[in-house]
Each structure stands twice: as C-alpha cells, then as structure tokens.
Amino acid sequence: MSYVNMVRMFVRVYELGSMSAAARDQRTSPAVASGRISELEKHLGVRLFNRTTRKLQPTENGRIFYEGALGILQAIQDAESAVADATQNPRGVLFVGAPLGVGRRFVGPFVPAFKAAYPQIDLRLRLSDRIIDVTAEGLDAVLHLGRLEDSALKMRVIAECPRVLCAAPAYIERRGNPADGATLIRERHDCLNLRYPGAKEFQWALQTPQGVQKYDISGPYESDDGDMLTDWALSGHGIVLKPLFEVGAYLRSGALVPVAQATPPLSVSLSLLTPHRRLRDPKVRLFADFIVGRIRSDMAAQVQGLVLPDPTQGSGDDRTASDTTSDPE
Known part of the structure; x- marks a missing residue:
C-alpha cells in the first residue's frame, strides 16, 4: 500500500472527523479507509485515533503527526506543481x-x-x-x-x-408594494428567505437615510436553494432578496417588480x-x-442599464447597476 495514500487518508479522516466521510472524499470504501489508517498506525507504532462506536478523536500523537503529514502532502504538491510549470503541462x-x-x-x-x-x-x-x-x-x-x-x-x-427586493405583480396586487423595510414588518409581508444549517442571515440588512438597519422578516416559505426562492417569487408567493444578476431578466420583462425601494439591501x-x-x-x-x-x-x-435607488443621495438620485460592477482591483 502506498505510504502517500495512507498519509492522505489520515489527513482527510483528521479533518472530516469521520472514517466514512473520508472514504467518500477519497472515492473508496470505509473498509479501505480503516485499513489505511490501521496500516499507518502499525508503521508508526502509535495510535492516531481513539475510536468508539459514536466518535473518532485524534490522539496526541495524531495531532502531532497531522502537522507533519500536511507538510508531506504539500511537498509532494509543490514538486508536482514545479514539474507542471517547467513542462507547461x-x-x-x-x-x-x-x-x-x-x-x-x-x-x-x-x-x-x-x-x-x-x-x-x-x-x-x-x-x-x-x-x-x-x-x-x-x-x-x-x-x-x-x-x-x-x-x-x-x-x-x-x-x-448589488441586490434588490422584488416580487411578482400578482403579489403586489394582492398585498401592495411596501415602501420600505418598516412597512415590510408592520404589514407582515411574506418574505422568502434563504435558510440552511449554519445560516446567519435571519434578518435583512437594508440601507436607510439614517444608515444600515436590520429587519426581522418572516414568511411561510424558506429554502436552502436560492433559485427555489426566485421560483416562488415569480409565482406570487412573496418578496425575495436577490443579487441583481439573478433577477435582472425578470425585472426587465416585468415578471418581477422592485419593492421597498426607499430602503434597498446592501450589496455583496x-x-x-x-x-x-x-x-x-x-x-x-x-x-x-x-x-x-x-x-x-x-x-x-x-x-447593464438596470437602475438602482440610492437612499444616501435622496429620493431623486439613482445609479445604474453597472456603476457597481467595475473592476475592484
């Protein structure tokens, strides 16, 4: 068995904390992953992980070996990269x-x-x-x-x-077009939100003349797929906060309409x-x-050509989206 393969498997088990996850990452079976770790431990004469039925924890020797293992793999990668640079291949x-x-x-x-x-x-x-x-x-x-x-x-x-708050004309006809973030909350508008384990954006940060304010939005629909939120918005189920590049075509066609334009969202x-x-x-x-x-x-x-409100300049001033996409470097 290749020593490099054993070291590579050890590093992935250490980083992922799971034999099965490391096996999937390396496109092999948990049995093969376990075998490589066992062979490495036998070669080194130390235990690298403490195994229980529920957890896999690195030992002190495992933590020490991890730093050296990273160096081994990095050295191999550097050597391969040098060859690739030299051969331009x-x-x-x-x-x-x-x-x-x-x-x-x-x-x-x-x-x-x-x-x-x-x-x-x-x-x-x-x-x-x-x-x-x-x-x-x-x-x-x-x-x-x-x-x-x-x-x-x-x-x-x-x-x-730049990002925009928008909704379908059918939703606006049924619920009205909120003027700003405060109206979103006061009138309890249906806001479509991106939610997934570990998500942090449970509020919408919107620009106001007084500075950025966060609004605790709510609604009956949420998903971990941003395109699903767009589909729901197009079907009239609520208001969505999206990067302009994702909904620009719908804004041009009128399938979606900007809302709460007095308090637009922050760009990302x-x-x-x-x-x-x-x-x-x-x-x-x-x-x-x-x-x-x-x-x-x-x-x-x-x-290109889409106009965005700019609350910092007063109600009469707007900017085009292309103003925000110039080369930042």
Whole structure:
C-alpha cells in the first residue's frame, strides 16, 4: 500500500472527523479507509485515533503527526506543481465550489471551454447555497457571495454585486408594494428567505437615510436553494432578496417588480477564495485567470442599464447597476 495514500487518508479522516466521510472524499470504501489508517498506525507504532462506536478523536500523537503529514502532502504538491510549470503541462483534478446561482450562471457554462483549453485538468464542480468549509471539503477554489468574515483564505474580489427586493405583480396586487423595510414588518409581508444549517442571515440588512438597519422578516416559505426562492417569487408567493444578476431578466420583462425601494439591501462581494497552500498549484492559477474575467464580463451584461435607488443621495438620485460592477482591483 502506498505510504502517500495512507498519509492522505489520515489527513482527510483528521479533518472530516469521520472514517466514512473520508472514504467518500477519497472515492473508496470505509473498509479501505480503516485499513489505511490501521496500516499507518502499525508503521508508526502509535495510535492516531481513539475510536468508539459514536466518535473518532485524534490522539496526541495524531495531532502531532497531522502537522507533519500536511507538510508531506504539500511537498509532494509543490514538486508536482514545479514539474507542471517547467513542462507547461498542468494536469490533475481541480475541485471548485460555488453558490447555486453563481455556479449555474457563471461557472458551469465555462467548464467545457476550460477543459478544452487544458485537456489534462479535470474540473469537479460542487454547487451549494449553504456555507462551504473549503478545508473540510478539500476544495481548491470557491466562489463566495457575501461578506467574508476573518479567514485564512486568500481572497480575490471579482465584483460588487448589488441586490434588490422584488416580487411578482400578482403579489403586489394582492398585498401592495411596501415602501420600505418598516412597512415590510408592520404589514407582515411574506418574505422568502434563504435558510440552511449554519445560516446567519435571519434578518435583512437594508440601507436607510439614517444608515444600515436590520429587519426581522418572516414568511411561510424558506429554502436552502436560492433559485427555489426566485421560483416562488415569480409565482406570487412573496418578496425575495436577490443579487441583481439573478433577477435582472425578470425585472426587465416585468415578471418581477422592485419593492421597498426607499430602503434597498446592501450589496455583496463576489470573491474567489483559495487556500494559501494551493496558490502555487498551476491548476488553481490557471482556473482563477480563466474564470475571473469571464464572470466580470457576463455579470456586467446581466445588470447593464438596470437602475438602482440610492437612499444616501435622496429620493431623486439613482445609479445604474453597472456603476457597481467595475473592476475592484
């Protein structure tokens, strides 16, 4: 059995805290994962994990070995990257994560072109609107939509994305068009919210002339799939808060209409996140350079000409969405 495979399996078991999860991550069976850990423990002459029927905890020796194991794998990756740079022939598997809407609109359509340009790189795309743990899920790069808290990840800002509150004309005819965030709450409007385990946005942060205020919205519908919220809004079931690029076509056609325009939502950043130790991998650099410019171009086209209210400038001043999508670097 390859020592490198044993070390790689150990690292994934350590990070995921589960033999079965590590086995899935490495595309093998729990029995094989357990066998590799046992062989590694036999080779080292120490126990790396304490196993019970319910939990898997690293021992002190396991914690010590983990730091060294990361160095082993990093050294191998650096050597492979150096060879790829020297031969200008990058190869291997690239794991990329993204929110559903971003992935479907701005990443997925370019995967075939990336594969055609770099035929020896296989790209695995993981889409989810929940919070993604880059390290735990073994990802090389992640498209992140939102405000990033303190992080050890390298961040490359792609664009500032304006957001809008909107609803279908049928909903507005039935419930009225709320003027602002206070009206949303006072009249108990049906707000469609993105909820998933670990979600933090249980309030809507809206811009007012007095500054940003948070509103405790409520409603009968919620989902962990942002596109489902858009579908419900289009069917007249409530008000949705969405990035403008996701609903621009519906706003142009009149299928959705802006609401609460006196207190628009904050914009969010779309960024490319990469672990620092992956930056030397030519596959990651190639993907970043390939995708960033294409996303900026596509996103600008999606929102071109759409007018946004600006509460800080008074009721008479507006700005176009393209004003917020200029190159931030």
